Amino acid sequence: MSDMPVMEVAMLIRVSPETAFQAMADPEETVKFWFTESTGPLGPEAAVEWTWGMYGVTVPVTVTDFQRGERLAFVWREGRTTEFTFEPNGPHTFVQVREDGIASAEDLMETTEGFTLVLAGMKAYLEQDVELGLVGDRHPDW
Numbered sequence: 001m002s003d004m005p006v007m008e009v010a011m012l013i014r015v016s017p018e019t020a021f022q023a024m025a026d027p028e029e030t031v032k033f034w035f036t037e038s039t040g041p042l043g044p045e046a047a048v049e050w051t052w053g054m055y056g057v058t059v060p061v062t063v064t065d066f067q068r069g070e071r072l073a074f075v076w077r078e079g080r081t082t083e084f085t086f087e088p089n090g091p092h093t094f095v096q097v098r099e100d101g102i103a104s105a106e107d108l109m110e111t112t113e114g115f116t117l118v119l120a121g122m123k124a125y126l127e128q129d130v131e132l133g134l135v136g137d138r139h140p141d142w
Helices: 017-025 105-128 134-138
Strands: 007-013 047-052 057-067 071-076 080-089 092-100
Touching: 007 105, 017 071, 017 080, 017 092, 017 105, 092 105, 105 134
Parallel strands: none
Antiparallel strands: 007 092, 047 057, 057 071, 071 080, 080 092
């Protein structure tokens, strides 16, 4: 077992697991609450790049697990592994995010904050069709 910190956040989103999963896999939806561009959709063993235009950052992303409507995992940023799970909760979905490979407590706090914003933005977009711009507004002067 590693001594490195692990980040975990979760939120209930009032849509079906398939709808929540699709929002993460389809960049035409994901740009509404997370990054600004993608070179393609996520799928089994997909290799894409995600860009945050407001920050001038692009990262490679490689899908390691793709179980439609249930689980999506990928490797990205300095070899970190991120896993989204989509658990039914009545007619809704409990979305959980877990990331390992985090090197420090400071990075753990920043990563936790970032994924909390992603889930809050996803919730607003999927439940209310509102784009909050949370990720871009977190560091407006970058």
